Amino acid sequence: xxxVQLEYTDLALASxxxxxxxxxxxxxxxxxxxxxxxxxxxxxxxxxxxGLVLKSLFAVASPWLTGLVAVTMILFAGxxxxxxxxxxxxxxxxxxxxxxxxxxxxxxxxxxALTGPVRPDPWFDPRYALPLLGMILGNTxxxxxxxxxxxxxxxxxxxxxVEAQLALGHSRNEAFRPIVQAALTSALMPIVNSMAxxxxxxxxxxxxxxxxxxxxxxxxxxxxxxxxxxxxxxTSLGAVVAxxxxxxxxxxxxxxxxxxxxx
Amino acid sequence: xxxxxxLSRLTLGPVDxxxxxxxxxxxxxxxxxxxxxxxxxxADLDPCRGDVLLDDVERRAFxxxxxxxxxxxxxxxxxWWSDTVIEHFTDWQVALPLIEELGLSPDCGGWQVSRASxxxxxxxxxxxxxxxxxxVLLLDEPTSGLDRQSVAQVETLIARLAGxxxxxxxxxxxxxxxxxxxxRALLIENGxxxxxA
Numbered sequence: 001x002x003x004v005q006l007e008y009t010d011l012a013l014a015s016x017x018x019x020x021x022x023x024x025x026x027x028x029x030x031x032x033x034x035x036x037x038x039x040x041x042x043x044x045x046x047x048x049x050x051g052l053v054l055k056s057l058f059a060v061a062s063p064w065l066t067g068l069v070a071v072t073m074i075l076f077a078g079x080x081x082x083x084x085x086x087x088x089x090x091x092x093x094x095x096x097x098x099x100x101x102x103x104x105x106x107x108x109x110x111x112x113a114l115t116g117p118v119r120p121d122p123w124f125d126p127r128y129a130l131p132l133l134g135m136i137l138g139n140t141x142x143x144x145x146x147x148x149x150x151x152x153x154x155x156x157x158x159x160x161x162v163e164a165q166l167a168l169g170h171s172r173n174e175a176f177r178p179i180v181q182a183a184l185t186s187a188l189m190p191i192v193n194s195m196a197x198x199x200x201x202x203x204x205x206x207x208x209x210x211x212x213x214x215x216x217x218x219x220x221x222x223x224x225x226x227x228x229x230x231x232x233x234x235t236s237l238g239a240v241v242a243x244x245x246x247x248x249x250x251x252x253x254x255x256x257x258x259x260x261x262x263x
Numbered sequence: 264x265x266x267x268x269x270l271s272r273l274t275l276g277p278v279d280x281x282x283x284x285x286x287x288x289x290x291x292x293x294x295x296x297x298x299x300x301x302x303x304x305x306a307d308l309d310p311c312r313g314d315v316l317l318d319d320v321e322r323r324a325f326x327x328x329x330x331x332x333x334x335x336x337x338x339x340x341x342x343w344w345s346d347t348v349i350e351h352f353t354d355w356q357v358a359l360p361l362i363e364e365l366g367l368s369p370d371c372g373g374w375q376v377s378r379a380s381x382x383x384x385x386x387x388x389x390x391x392x393x394x395x396x397x398x399v400l401l402l403d404e405p406t407s408g409l410d411r412q413s414v415a416q417v418e419t420l421i422a423r424l425a426g427x428x429x430x431x432x433x434x435x436x437x438x439x440x441x442x443x444x445x446x447r448a449l450l451i452e453n454g455x456x457x458x459x460a
Contacts, residue, residue, distance in 0.1 A: 160342030167306055168353075168392065169332030178344065254327040256308055 003214045015040075057126045066126040070110075070133050074103050077137050081145040087152040088263045089249060097245055098144050105238030106137050113230050135206065135227055136234040139191060143235035144242045147187030151246045152262060154179040162257050172251040180247050187239035191232050198228070264430045265305070265317055265334065265399045272311035275300040275454040282399065282430035287421065289441035290434045291459060292451035298434045299338070301451065302401040305432070306336035317398065335397035339404040339434075341388030343376045351376070351391055358394040365390065365416050381408040389417065393424065400424070400431045406440070418444050 018040050025032040057065055078099025088094040110133045114120065120128040155162060158179060165175035198204055206227055210220035250258050264284040269277040275297045282288055292298050304311045307322060307330050315322040322330055345351060349372035352358045363369055365386045371379070379387065385408050392400070400421070406414040421444065425431055435441050441448050441459075448459035 158342075158344065160338075160340065161344035162342070163308060164338075164342030164351075164388075165344055166328075167308060167331055167336045167338070168395065169328040169335075171328050175344075252310070254307055254310070256310065256327070 003212055054126070054130065057130070061122070061126060063122070063124045066124050066129055069126070069130060070107070073130075073133060073137060074106060075099065077102055077106075077141040081141055081148070084145040085149060085152065087156060089152075089246070090261050090263050093249055093261070094263070097249065098148060098242060101144055101238045101242035101245060102137065102140055104241055105234045106133060106140050109136050109230050109234040109237065112233075113226070117226055131206075132227075132230065136230055139231040140234045140238040142190055143187040143239045146190070147183045147239040147243045148246055150186040151179060151183040151243050152250075154182055155250055155257065156259060156262070159257065159259065166255055166257060172247075172255040172257075175255075175257075176247050176251065180243055183243045183246075184236075184239055187243065188236055191228075191235045195228055195232065198224075204228075266315070266319075267305060268314045268316075270301075270304055270311060270313035270315060272300060272304050272309055273454075275304060275311070276456075277313060278304075278454075278456045280305075280449075280456060282432060284398075284428050284430055285425050286447075287425045287431040287433060287445045289445035289448040289459075290432055290451060291436070291438070291441060291448060292434075296451045297454040298451055299403060300454070301456075302336050302338075302403055302432065302434070305399075305401055306331055306334055308336065332395050333397055334399040334401065335392040335395065336401040337389055337392045337403060337405060339407060341384060341391075343384070346375055346377075348372050348374045348376055348379065348387060351387070352394065354394065358390050361390045361394060361420070362387070364420055366413055382410065382413060385409065386413065386417070393420075398429060400429055402431060402433045404434050404436070406435075414440075 018036065022033040022036050024030075025036065053069070057069060078095060081098035081102070082088060082095050085094070085098075089097055110129065113132050113136075114123045114125075114129055118128055118132070155176075162175045162179070166172070194202075204224050204227075207217075207220045207224040210223060211217050249261055252258055264286075265280075265282040267278055267280040269279065271277040278301060280301075290298055290301070300309075303309050305315060307315070307327055317325070317330070317333055325333070343351060349355055352372075355372055359369060362371065367383060367386055367390075371383070371387070376384065385405065389402070389405055402421070405421075406417050409417065418440075421431055421433070433441075433444060435444075450457050450459040
């Protein structure tokens with residue numbers, strides 16, 4: 001493929017922008033320079049390592065190694081969901097609700113993509129499987145953590161209203177409905193917004209990458225549309241499982257509100 | 264009618280309690296003594312130990328929402344979940360005569376809940392529960408924010424319901440009111456129930 005290969009000197013040149021930023025922070029006394037340099041350093045090290053890992057994974061193309069990396073990615077994303085929650089579930093639920101929903105949604109959608117529309121040979125080819133999973137995971141993670149955040153904070157904030165309905169003999173489904181709806185709406189808002197704005201406001205990263213790598217823009221667009229469908233499917237599936245699972249956990253068989261199951 | 268045996272939760276209980284049909288019982292006790300805990304436990308809003316029976320039927324045998332329609336708890340500060348008043352009522356036509364009986368405007372259905380005063384909201388919450396025809400009413404300070412005339416209206420309404428066979432547990436700090444509305448009074452102290460002197 002014909003594309004401009006980057007040399008390390010080219011990267012060094014571009015890094016001047018970050019250095020200039022750090023300099024600005026020092027001059028304006030923003031106290032950001034250290035954090036910015038640290039984050040930059042982390043980004044460079046992490047991406048370089050990922051590059052090496054991917055290179056050797058692609059060379060081996062083992063289903064087990066690919067699966068292992070995929071699971072590791074999902075577990076990290078699960079930790080991220082938990083860390084972003086203002087109010088966490090108690091016990092094992094704090095980690096397993098978000099992670100379980102994501103494991104279910106992301107793996108289902110990724111396997112669907114690999115065996116349905118994309119069909120690489122072999123179907124688990126890490127060159128396809130891992131980037132697809134990564135993109136689905138990133139968006140599903142945001143959706144699930146927004147959904148759970150809206151659910152838990154909403155139930156705590158509207159506790160009196162929810163309990164008033166329960167006390168009047170409404171079922172937990174009726175009493176929770178407005179908050180569950182709000183939680184699902186906020187989970188899906190980012191992907192709905194990005195689908196609506198894409199192409200006009202922003203050129204998605206993957207499509208841009210393919211175009212830079214010399215792929216015909218019309219082909220790159222097809223891939224991007226596929227990815228958008230996958231992300232939308234993964235996010236809504238994961239958010240529905242997580243939010244309904246969370247609502248189920250925060251109520252019981254006797255249709256009570258169980259905020260004591262939050263930390 | 265309503266019977267609780269060894270009911271306990273956190274600092275509450277064990278409590279034995281029995282309310283006859285048509286009986287109004289006053290419940291007194293300092294703040295934090297467990298009045299609200301007891302009412303929530305009777306309405307099955309918190310997990311607790313012990314047995315509660317309605318007309319000799321175990322609470323477990325009821326679908327939980329049906330239990331709460333029959334054993335209605337009206338908290339001191341009611342919750343609201345929609346913007347307008349009417350959205351909180353299952354049957355406005357049933358509620359309307361009660362609303363007028365408590366001195367509220369018949370067109371309050373269109374009001375914003377946030378616009379209603381504390382006393383108006385308190386009476387609306389009472390009507391909301393009563394209009395579902397519960398067998399047992401658990402009233403948590405139902406007249407605390409009301410003027411003298413509204414207090415009398417609420418007392419008259421509750422007396423009428425009791426006359427028709429409803430059992431009422433009525434929390435109040437006001438000894439005079441307890442003497443006026445109730446045939447006997449219970450005192451709750453540190454979660455334990457006793458007959459008031």
